[in-house]
Amino acid sequence: MKATFELQNWMSENREIVISKYNDLTNEAFFNGISLKNFMIQVMNSMSINNPKSDKRAASLLPFVMGNVYVANSKVSANDSKTEALKAKYEGTSFMAMI
Numbered sequence: 614m615k616a617t618f619e620l621q622n623w624m625s626e627n628r629e630i631v632i633s634k635y636n637d638l639t640n641e642a643f644f645n646g647i648s649l650k651n652f653m654i655q656v657m658n659s660m661s662i663n664n665p666k667s668d669k670r671a672a673s674l675l676p677f678v679m680g681n682v683y684v685a686n687s688k689v690s691a692n693d694s695k696t697e698a699l700k701a702k703y704e705g706t707s708f709m710a711m712i
Contacts, residue, residue: 641687655682
């Protein structure tokens with residue numbers, strides 16, 4: 614009889630891959646400061662949502678899931694001077710709903 618797939622055990626065996634991706638994230642200019650524990654929890658939760666049933670499926674899914682968590686924790690943001698000017702001009706008016 615074939616053994617059942619345990620996601621938590623598989624993730625424990627492959628934790629070095631997740632730690633490596635986290636270390637890459639900490640070197641990003643727009644890193645949001647998430648802890649390694651929370652990063653790993655987000656990866657584990659995303660993996661469990663996708664519910665892989667085999668080692669092969671989990672191995673193919675892990676890079677995609679880590680990429681999504683990586684991007685979610687490194688947001689590039691910039692101020693748009695035109696939008697800021699409109700906000701200042703229409704502050705407190707009903708036009709703010711459109712901005």
